[in-house]
Amino acid sequence: MLYSNDNPFIPKLGRIINIVNETRDIKTFTIELINQEMEFYPGQFVMITVFGYGEAPFAIASKPGKTRIIEISVRSVGDVSNALHKLGIGSVVGVRGPLGRGFPLNELEDRDIVVIAGGTGLLGVSSLLWYAYFNKDMFNNIYLFYGARTPRDIIKKNDINEWRKKFHVYLSVDRTDGLPWDGYVGFVTDFIDLVEVPRESLYIICGPPMMMKVAYKKLVNKGVDLAHIYVSLERHMKCGIGKCGRCLLSNGLYVCKDGPIFRCDILPEREIE
Numbered sequence: 001m002l003y004s005n006d007n008p009f010i011p012k013l014g015r016i017i018n019i020v021n022e023t024r025d026i027k028t029f030t031i032e033l034i035n036q037e038m039e040f041y042p043g044q045f046v047m048i049t050v051f052g053y054g055e056a057p058f059a060i061a062s063k064p065g066k067t068r069i070i071e072i073s074v075r076s077v078g079d080v081s082n083a084l085h086k087l088g089i090g091s092v093v094g095v096r097g098p099l100g101r102g103f104p105l106n107e108l109e110d111r112d113i114v115v116i117a118g119g120t121g122l123l124g125v126s127s128l129l130w131y132a133y134f135n136k137d138m139f140n141n142i143y144l145f146y147g148a149r150t151p152r153d154i155i156k157k158n159d160i161n162e163w164r165k166k167f168h169v170y171l172s173v174d175r176t177d178g179l180p181w182d183g184y185v186g187f188v189t190d191f192i193d194l195v196e197v198p199r200e201s202l203y204i205i206c207g208p209p210m211m212m213k214v215a216y217k218k219l220v221n222k223g224v225d226l227a228h229i230y231v232s233l234e235r236h237m238k239c240g241i242g243k244c245g246r247c248l249l250s251n252g253l254y255v256c257k258d259g260p261i262f263r264c265d266i267l268p269e270r271e272i273e
């Protein structure tokens with residue numbers, strides 16, 4: 001754990017050592033923990049503090065394991081993310097975590113996995129994809145269906161090119177806006193009907209609320225067992241450790257402590273957003 005004096009509310013410090021502009025409004029930050037290591041599992045997240053502005057949760061998007069260096073990618077949407085976007089290399093931020101339970105790897109091992117990700121939803125599954133990339137013999141086929149609004153909204157292009165070497169990757173954009181594009185034009189959820197995947201595959205959905213709902217409904221209509229569908233949920237958070245109740249679901253589980261990944265047979269359908 002990466003807690004100061006065992007107090008889970010006091011962040012440790014990390015220094016930004018690299019920044020990549022992914023799209024018009026998304027930047028990837030590489031953060032080196034100062035005199036610290038953390039061990040994180042696929043699907044876990046951190047609370048990042050921008051001092052003077054506040055704290056917000058972000059998925060750890062890099063290769064999991066024991067490390068001093070983590071990567072997060074952030075869309076500028078509000079107070080903390082806008083402030084983060086204004087920081088430069090060398091700036092110091094607070095880091096609490098790793099938080100959440102992440103993916104149930106024991107359930108995913110030896111299975112065919114279909115990841116359906118939309119927009120920044122790719123970030124919630126990036127650490128799992130890196131885990132599968134480096135431990136490919138632990139899984140059967142991995143399919144990645146990833147969709148963005150336009151070609152210029154595709155994030156993590158280098159990572160995707162690397163994943164292509166081991167996974168079946170299908171990319172879509174909603175519209176091309178006249179930009180060069182040789183992939184599919186349409187919604188990422190269309191791949192559910194267009195691409196044949198092994199029966200009994202496990203499905204992981206991560207993306208904007210409407211995309212998650214459509215993907216979930218399509219899978220259910222196809223007869224996929226609810227126990228074979230996982231969703232990664234986003235909720236407003238404060239404490240990140242199951243104390244404040246901000247992210248409490250109607251089934252009594254907390255997104256921060258028990259999630260953010262949930263199997264759909266234990267999740268009321270109305271929570272899939």
Ligand SMILES: Cc1cc2nc3c(=O)[nH]c(=O)nc-3n(C[C@H](O)[C@H](O)[C@H](O)COP(=O)(O)OP(=O)(O)OC[C@H]3O[C@@H](n4cnc5c(N)ncnc54)[C@H](O)[C@@H]3O)c2cc1C
Pocket residue numbers: 045054055056057058059060072073074075076077078079080081082120123124233234235236237260
């Ligand atoms: C587990 C988890 C992982 C996340 N990972 C990432 C990530 O990797 N990259 C990334 O860019 N974002 C991620 N987010 C979303 C990010 O935490 C929110 O966008 C956060 O509000 C940004 O803080 P802010 O202060 O910049 O925005 P705020 O000022 O808090 O809010 C800006 C706008 O976003 C809305 N909003 C805030 N939080 C949420 C939420 N959880 N769901 C829906 N709408 C919200 C607000 O209502 C407001 O309209 C994640 C969220 C969770 C819960």
Ligand code: FES
Pocket residue numbers: 236237238239240241242243244245246247248254255256257
């Ligand atoms: S954020 Fe406080 S309980 Fe989840």
